[in-house]
Amino acid sequence: MTKKQQTVVITGGNSGIGYATAEEFLGRGYRVLITGRNPAAIQEAVHQLGFPAEGFMADQRSLEDTQRLAEYIRSRYGKIDVLIINAGVGKFGPFEATTEELFDEVMDINFKGAFFTTQQLLPLMNEGASIVFLSSSNAEGGMPGAAVHSASKAAINSLARTLSRELAPKGIRVNAIVPGPVDTPILQKAGLGEDALAHMAGRIPLGRVAVPAEIAKLAGFITSQDAAFITGAAINIDGGFAVHPLAG
Ligand SMILES: NC(=O)c1ccc[n+]([C@@H]2O[C@H](COP(=O)([O-])OP(=O)(O)OC[C@H]3O[C@@H](n4cnc5c(N)ncnc54)[C@H](OP(=O)(O)O)[C@@H]3O)[C@@H](O)[C@H]2O)c1
Known part of the structure; x- marks a missing residue:
């Protein structure tokens, strides 16, 4: 009997880690649906990824878009096998200068949108x-200037832990991937250039930042049958970045 083709939905799949994850799941034989806010960027990514990748415009911040996305998935695919909650923004600034607008934008996309x-x-x-949330080493790192961003990712870790227990009776596994710095467009969007990248690499025991495909491979593994007994985990993938610098 031939195995039924599985389906993965990746939010924010037109760039960086999400795009690399789409490539990884295509390689694993999945039907892939990516989302994003920018129709042109989604169209371009779907074109680059090739069949059977598809795209759907949905702002993770908008509950209305999320409901449209659910309706589309129901009519197009029926059921899905893997959900990668990847869409997110990296916006930073000093605590005293953090506006309500910035607070709402980051929390609404990174946490509220992920939740709903x-x-x-x-x-x-x-x-x-299997459900995977893209967290960040910022969730635990205490990085100055990252108060809202870090809190949004700590909330993601908490959600993943709660859901791992709440959804276990349904046989659904829930994990968080916790990357350190990864070379993707999010860094440029946050105003970080080559200097900042080199500085970060210097603080990573393995001496470099990650490439998106490394995060994608972990997503592929953690959602596979090879990881069938892993749930409720928050897995660091950071070249040792999270290890305390004074530990040795
Ligand atoms: N790169 C890193 O160093 C790093 C480290 C730790 C964790 N992460 C996490 O990894 C995830 C992916 O980040 P990345 O580095 O791959 O960044 P990226 O290249 O900027 O990709 C982010 C993706 O999220 C989408 N997105 C952003 N806001 C959205 C919204 N409201 N609705 C739908 N899609 C939205 C973007 O699409 P549009 O903007 O076109 O909508 C894009 O496809 C994020 O959750 C990020 O926090 C990244």
């Missing part, structure tokens, strides 16, 4: 399905 996207898509998940 998962809630809306949960009824569409097959038994034995």
Whole structure:
């Protein structure tokens, strides 16, 4: 009997880690649906990824878009097997200068949007399905200027832990991937140039930042049958960045 083709939904799949993850799952034989806010960027990514990748315009900040996304998935695919909650922004600034607008934007995309996207898509998940949240080493790092961003990612870690227990009876595994710095467009969007990248690399025991494909491979593994007993984990993938610098 031939195995039924599996389906993965990747939010924010037109760039960086999400795009590399789409490539990884295509390589693993999945049908891939990516989302994003920018129709031209989604179209270009789908074109580059090739069949059977598809795209859908949905702002993770908008509950209305999330409901449209759920409806589309229901009619187009029926059920899904893997959900990668990857869409996110990296916006930083001193605590005293943090406005309510910045606070709402970061929390609404990185946490509230992640929360309700998962809630809306949960009824569409097959038994034995897997959910992965893209967290960040900032969740625990205490990096100055990252108060809101770090809190949004700490909230993601907490959500992943809670859902790992709440969804276990449905046979759904839930994990968080916790990258350190990864060379993607998010760094330029945050105003960080080559100097900042080199500075970060200097603070990483393995001496470099990650490339997106390394994060994608972990997403591929953690959602596979080879990881069938892993749930509720927050897995660092950071070249040792999270290890305390005074530890040795
Ligand atoms: N790169 C790093 O150093 C690093 C480290 C730790 C964690 N992460 C996390 O990894 C995830 C992916 O980041 P990346 O580095 O790959 O950045 P990226 O290249 O900027 O990709 C971010 C993706 O999220 C999408 N996105 C942003 N806001 C969205 C929204 N409201 N609705 C739908 N899509 C949205 C973007 O698409 P549009 O802007 O076109 O909508 C883009 O596809 C993020 O959650 C990030 O926090 C990254």
